[in-house]
Amino acid sequence: MSSDLAVKTREPDPLPPEKAPFFSRPSGKIFLIWLAMTVVGVLIGFYAPHHLLPTMLSVEGRAVWATVVLLTVLAAPVAAFVYGVGFYSLVAWRQRGYGQSDEPPPDGPPLRGNSGLTILWLVVSGVLVVVMLVWGLAELASENATHPNSLQVDVTGQQWLWTFSYPGAGNLETRSLVLPDNRTIVFHVTSEDVTHGFWPVELGVQVDANPNVVTTIQATTNKLGAFTVRCSQLCGLYHSFMYASGAVVTPQAFAVWLHAHGASALTASDVARVSSSS
Amino acid sequence: MTTTTIEHGGTLEPEGDGHGVVEGGGHHETRAQRHLKERIALWLLVGGDALFLLLELFTWFYLRALNTNGMWRGAACTKANACTDGLGNPITSEIPKAGITYTLVIAALTVVAALLVWWAEVSAQRQSPRRIISAGAGFALLTVLVAVVVQCYQFGQLPFTTIDGAYASSFIFFMGTTLAHLGLLVFILTGLWVRARRGKYDGGHWFQVGIIRFFTAWCAIVTCVLAATVILFA
Amino acid sequence: MTTAAAPALLEDTQLSSRAGGLYRHQNIVTGLIGGIGLGAIGWALSHQFLQGSNWGTDMVVTVTMAGWVIGLLLGIGAFNAPVLWMLGHDQTHEDELYLAGVGQGPRRYWKFCTDHKVVGVQYLIAVFTIFGVGGTLAMMIRTQLVSAHSSFLGANAYNAIVSVHGMAMIVATIIMVTGPFGNFIVPIMVGAKDMAFPRLNALSFWLLFAAVPPLLATFVLGGVDAGWTTYAPLSVQAPPAMDAFAITILTFAVSVTLSGINIIVTVLTMRAEGMTLNRLPIFTWGAVIGSALGLYAMPAFMVGMVMMITDRVSGTSFFVAAVGGSGWLWENIFWIMGHPEVYVILIPPVAAMLEVVSTFARKPIFAYKVTVGAFIAIIALSIMVWAHHMFTTGWAPDLNGPFMLTTELISIPTGIIFLCVIGTLWRGSIWTRLPMYWAYLFLWNFIIGGVTGIYLSDVPADNYFHGDMFVTAHFHYTLLGGAMIAAVAAFCYWFPKVSGRMLNERIGKVAFWMVAIGIQITYFGMFWEGFEGMPRRVAYYDPIFLHANQMATVGAYLLMAGFVVLLYAIIHSWVHGRPAPANPWHAKSLEWMVPTPVPLENFLVEPVVTADPYGYGEPEPAAPAAEPEREPVPVGSAETTAGEPV
């Protein structure tokens, strides 16, 4: 607005003529950066979750891994594109010699937008969202599907301990969570006092334990191994102490364990019912 | 996007109907601009208050729908079918009855106050603003003061206290909201009354009355909505 | 500087000795006396009459803290004008000039001052202070976590620190741009002489000032052990510190609401001639849109906290399931506030950073209207996504699908912001001054924050990551790496205008690299913890997480050191820096057209705007030449009479 701002326009970019090879144009170079970074991103997507996530013991836990991989693969090209333009602009269009200068470099070209590009961007991100959404809804539907012959486990959170009981097995109550393999486990979770977060980490599911309400979540075990139950909602003084150990064992071992811990309370048919594998 | 009607608000010339240049906040502005600013601000404030009200209603209906532990002791508590409070003591009175009468009275009183201010604003265009506005504001103030008294009396008459479950809590929260709005009205109407008596609104400079009329009307809406909720969805 | 020629700036106006009235005797000292005095009276009375009841200590703390807030505002003079209004008196023009700080020099920074630039600087200092406290607490958290079973703090103090770190940072980030720059810059940007409601502006700052001491007082009242989210019913059973916490939030929410109303009204009604909505600088849009969203979010916070207080001091049962309440009610109300609040934090700094990108790429903002539309779309969507914080609460499993949809939809308008940034960078003349460094860092971080946010938006993945350190890393990448870094870019950009000095870029760049690297180390450490399955907010953890935690702690120390260096650069430059020219960046928006330091009422000549401020590389429009024909009239000088205010 004031007149001392005389317009200085930069020399036009030495844009190669249309006949120049694609890879010597900015768009070509950015394409190369984009390609390389996309590949890196996809590799990270496959590598990182595999090595960082604990060994999952359930179908749902496996779905966490698959979701992280898929979303990383979907996001990698977008992120790589933004990074590509960002890096390229720094390298190719940085006005050298002006870094310490109080004089600005000459102005760039007055590009105020490009409706075609904007629409393309919107369409691409829209398509990605639809893919993500379809995937997520499908996973959600499979996680909420009802399974016959599922094992019911009651989970009670209180400050600052978990207790578990097996209503099908004479209400055997324990402090550690033992589950049979290849079985859908339905957790009925509640709390005696404040809100806790029931999170059997390696089963890849969690749900809050709320006082006076029973919430439900299910997981289908598919691998033997030990897991940890942690509390994922801050629940006061000993929140960090609120964990329990758990294990996925074979159905036979599960039956033996039930006998050992609740033999007096169990009838033979009880044991057969709760320990039979699906 | 094109220019809007408020586009040139900064350079409005004084208008013929007495909207002269005023000082405000240390700089020039026209009455019209001042009016516009205050009107928009009030709309925004009322918008925030409306959200407050909506979330209160959300609380009411959510707790009512959940009825956790059967502790929504609303319409279900009658003399024939007494409920117990949080400590196990029986609540023998019919809960909604005592509430409804006074709540209705308070809602009616705020509506009357809103109508009085509205009357003052409309009439002041034709007659002496000083007399009309101070009369309207004065009577509205009296009405609101009566409403405050009724509200306090209602609190004393309630058959339950804060510890008696979700219904009692929500009911008392509504009363608190009403009381807060009545308190604001007392402050604003006192100001309007005093200022009208001191002649601040003579000469047609009474856009502030319009602002206050708007707020009074909003308070009437609040009390009516709360009363309707209490009565229809006990 | 051309201002030297102007004969009578308002700063030099001689006011009569009666100007200001009561305000003449009020400043921060009387404010503190009032606050402490009324707090003490409240304590004495409530201790006498309420201590014996079931909720004695809670009532005493609530009354004391409320007394502090009201007493401070009384003492500082915030209620003078409303009470005078009620009694039928109006301030004279001279009073208003006194309130705006005429002739008071640096003392005006310690007063209830209505000059928007003073309020802006007050906000700036408050933000620095709160960030200092929050950062110190963060370092204590990371120190506790440097080993698996550290005894540095213990569980009580750890929980208290986690809560106050969270709330202090939320408070600071909500106001970090709309406070200092929304007040200092926005009115100048739109060509106004001050905010629409200057007294309201001062009130919103002093409310913020009043809100902070109760937050710190929580430490000696037993500590808030429920996190900044204060999930009920844990927060209902928390120590009396929770009452002080709630008073803090109520006070702060009122402050944000008032300040938001002020900014919106200023931009809607006080724009200079020719400043059409199409020509509004994008930061102004960001400030308005962020403020509008704040108006939506803050009432929810107030409703929640009012119910929280009544649950604690009078035994109501909104959140206590045993007597008919529900913790889910709190969670819903909290996140109805909480998710929009994220965008209240994010949108203003991002919009400010777009100004930076445009200025230092010497190009117009790419797809300006689409970007503004994207901001509006974000706030529209953000009020419909709150339950994605509640995917795992079991509250309404049937709603997980719809909320997953809205949450993922919000990535579309967010993506537009990236399009805007890279479109502006495209073929730009990149001028690598310090603000641009931070803008690039924003780009880097915010992509990571965005991508990790996508994992969390997906319910099956969220069933794993919810409530663990992955979430912590994610929102630190968006709020610290994104919003706060964008705010630092904006700060470096406007520092010459605010302080009148150039920022020392050599030290600033040292700070930049420390912060940039520190962020990556810290939060990649936290991502690592999160993948492995470490829950949030634990004082003691399984030693399997040890290495990840040590990585995060080392990074956090580097990050804090970087911010300390930045603070040093700021202080050093504020004292010894090169005096700044009026327009050091050769930018085109109005705030660079006024002299530095900015005079009271900003403009010597009312500006007339003929183009948007992004005309880089475009021929200058001819119209402004017609404007300076007017005689420069020093506004508010003797020739304007004190009219009768209404």
Added chain:
Amino acid sequence: MSEKPGRERKPKALGIILTFVAVAIGVAVVAILFHAQTYTSPVGTQVAKSVGTVTVNGQTLQHVTLAFNTYPDASGSVDGQAIHPGGNPSWPSYGPTNQFQVPAHALVTVTMRQYDSGGSLNNPWFATVRGTVGSVARINGRLVHAVNPNNVGHTFTVRGAPGTDPGFFVNVPLPAVPGNNQSDNGQYETVIFSFVSGSQGVYGWNCEYPCGTSVAGFGGPMSAFGYMSGFLHVV
């Protein structure tokens, strides 16, 4: 002209920044340290007394003893053992300390006096003695497996910090003294039990009887470290 006030103003502005930052950070740090002091270190650690060796299930273990009590208030008015200097003297409390140190893999015999009245547990599961030798405790001379869940004064419930010995768990319910014992009449229940300590590490213990304030009885003393909670350091 505008330069001169500007120059004067800047160091002042700096002073404002520094004052505010320093004051606020100072207040925060002092408050936190005060807080941490108040709540984390009551009166030192009780180191278990060694009383020789003992054979449990065929293994020869070191035998150590601990002795501590539970009080209806923390003022020390019951048997003269002052517990919490300052703090909240009216809160129920363990004493004389809340931090114990025992050797790893040793038999720990605990002798307790329970002076407090009580009521019902939130979760009756804690009325059963768990994790002690033989899953029993000797209460007033009688060996019991479980007590009445509606007449519990406190519980002594220990488990490891995350990552240490997840299998280790001890829960001993401490029956309530009949009547309301707030008059400090000195009546008590004697509870003796033995458990085998786990591997080295920090173990947390707390009370599971809702003897605190607020909704589920877990506020106040239950949520403040040092009254109804503490550490068992296994070295």
